[in-house]
Amino acid sequence: MNDDLVLRIDGTRPLTADAVAAVGAVCDSAEDRGGRSRVVVRVSGAPEGPRPDGLTVALVSKWERALRRLERLPAATVAVAEGGCGGLALDAFLATDYRIATPSVRLMVPVEAGVTWPGMALYRLAHKGAGTAAIRRAVLFGTPLEADQALALHLIDELTDDVAGALAAAEPAGGPTGFELAIRRQLLFDAGTASFEDALGVHLAACDRVLRRASAAAAS
Template sequence: MENRGTATSPERADRTDPDVLLLRIDGRRPISAEVVSTVNGVCDAAEDSTGRARVVVEVSGSPEGRWPEGLTVATVSKWERALRRLERLPAPTVAVAHGDCGGIALDTLLATDYRIATGAVRLVVPVDAGATWPGMAVYRLAQRGAGASAIRRAVLFGTPVELAEALELQLLDEVSADPVSAHALAATRAGAVSGTELAIRRQLLDDAVTTGFDEALGVHLAACDRALRRAAVGAAS
C-alpha cells in the first residue's frame, strides 16, 4: 500500500475566514504516526481558537492492497484516540466526501457531525486476508443501524454501502453537485454554532440513546441553566 505524504499542520479552508480549518484525509494511506499527527494538529488549532473554529474534513480514497507491514495495535490505538478527540471537539465538524471512502477516510468521515457527498460516493469497509478491518468504524456504523442489511453486508463481507443506502441510513446527510459547492455548503452548515456549548449538545444527543429520562433530566436542566445565563449576559452587554 503506497504511503502518500501530507502536511501535519491544518490548512485554512477559506482564506477569507481564518477560523475555517481544513483536514484532508486520503483513504488510500495506511494508519500511521503521520496521519495521527495530522488529525491532532487540527484538533490543537480548533481547541486554541477559543470557540471560533469550524472544521471542514475532506475525505476520499480506499485502501489498495494488503494491510501495511509494521502497523501495530499501539499505532491503531493512537489513531482511534485522535478520531475520538476530533469527534468531541468544541467546534462543528463537517465532512465533504468524494468517490470511494474506506480505511482512514471512512474512519474520519464517521467521526464528523455532518457529512456531504459529491457525486457517486460509496462507503467501503476494507478487506484483507479474508476479513474486514474491525476498527471503530464498525462501532460507529453499528450505532447508526446494526440491524440494517447494508451495514451488516459492509461489516461482515466488505460490500460497499452505496450512496442511496448511505443517505437512507443517515451515514451521509446530503449530496452536493460538485466539490466547490460542497465546500461552500460545508462552511455554511458549520457556521451557526461552535464552542463548548456545541460539544455539550453533541453529548446530550449521544447520551440520550442509552440514558433514561429521569437520569438525563438533571444534565439537560444544567444545560438550560447555562443557556439562560449566557442569554442574560448577552442581553446585558
C-alpha cells in the first residue's frame, strides 16, 4: 500500500536512543492516522562482535517499552525479514502481527561472553513454543533457528521469495481496524493465560461495543 508506514531495523547496530526514537516515531504516526495505515517493519542483520560499552538497563527498558507499544498499536503490523536476523531485528520481528521472511532468514539470539542476551525476545520465543527443542536450544545456547524450523514453529507466518506479493496479500481486508483491532489482538494475547471465567467479561464487553456500534449505524 502507498500509505504504509515503514520502520527499518538493522540488527547489526547496537541499541541506541535513536533506535528507540525510530520505533516511537512510527507508533506516533500510526496512532495519528487512527490505525488506517499498516506498519511494515523491515528487519535484517544480527550483532557482529561484542556489544559496545555504555549500554544501560534504563535504555534497554525504553527499547522494550517501545516494542510493547508497537505490539499493541491500533494498526496492523507486518514484518519482513531477510538473512540473519538477531539483536534489535529479532526483537522487532517478534513484536509484529504477521511475519514474512525469505528462505535465507536465520533467527539468532545474540550470545555474549558465552550466554544469550536475556531480553524480551526470549519471552516472546518462549510464549510461542517453550516446550520445543529448537527454541530451547536457541534460548539457552544461541543456536540459530533456520527458516524451515521457524516456519514450523509459527515464528514465521510466510516464507517466500516474492516479498512484494506477500505484502500485498497480507493487506487486511474487511477486518477490524484502529481500536477494535487492538482489542482483538489483546484478547488473543490474554487467551493463553486467562481462565474462561476471567476472560468472559472482557469478551462480553467487546461484544457489547460491536452491538452498540451496529445499532447506532442502523439508526443513522
